[in-house]
Amino acid sequence: MKLLVCIVNDVYRDHLEKVLQNSGYRITELASSGGFRRKGNTTFLIGFKDQDYNDLKKTMEEACVHVEQKKKIQPTSKYRFTSFVMETATNDDWTTRFNKA
Template sequence: MKLLICIIDNFYADEVEKQLRDKGYRMTELASSGGFMKKGNTTFLFGLEEDDLPALRSALKEACAVVEERKQRKNKQAHRYTSFLLDVKDTAPLFLTT
């Protein structure tokens, strides 16, 4: 089991969430603020099997491209989102309580 942490530009967030939910992906959305990547962002957490990762990454790219086309964003973003992939077994120490 893997955990994909995806920090996405707010420009894409609503449509990405809608499209991925329509495709059956389950996610947790975290409202966040701060200076990461120097702009407004939304963080999504996805739990998935490693075999499903290529399809999820493809769905993320496709959803972002649809937003750019629909909203006619003139200059395409080189970095629509940043993602981190963690093995769930490696995250256990983060969630232990004493």
Template sequence: MKLIIAIVQDEDANKLIATLMDAGFSVTKLATTGGFLRSGNTTLLLGIDDDRVPAAMACIEKVCKSRKQVVTSPMPMGGAGEVYMPYPVEVVVGGATVFVLNVEEFRKL
């Protein structure tokens, strides 16, 4: 038995959940916040048999693609009394961060 923890961008979450459920997976959704851009993301939990891990990973890889996004980042300008000016920066967002953990015991009550 495995526990998959998948952290995905909010805009990918609903499509991924639908894809996983269509493939026969049960999914628990947690609303979380990312630290990098402080934007909303979603953490999905899946408890599955070892032999179904490749199928779940295929669903995640199919839906969660990385993409570029322009964000405004404050950039220090000046000396002692520094002023922060907004500066557009292109960053890569999306994709998924996935952890696959061994589960010692699973009970559904």
């Protein structure tokens, strides 16, 4: 299991959230601000299985392109979202950290 931390431009947020939920991904949305990507962004935390990574990225890109076409926005793929993949702890790793005898 992995975690995708994804900072999304607010233009894409609503549609991307709906598409990901309808595709079966479990996501958590965090309101975010600061100097990394400036104002107007939302952070999604998305859990996924290792083998689903390519499908997840493709789904996200297609959702962004759909918004660009619908709103007649100039396509700028480098401003859609920034993402980071992180390893998650397995159940065994988690329980052993807190259940030391």
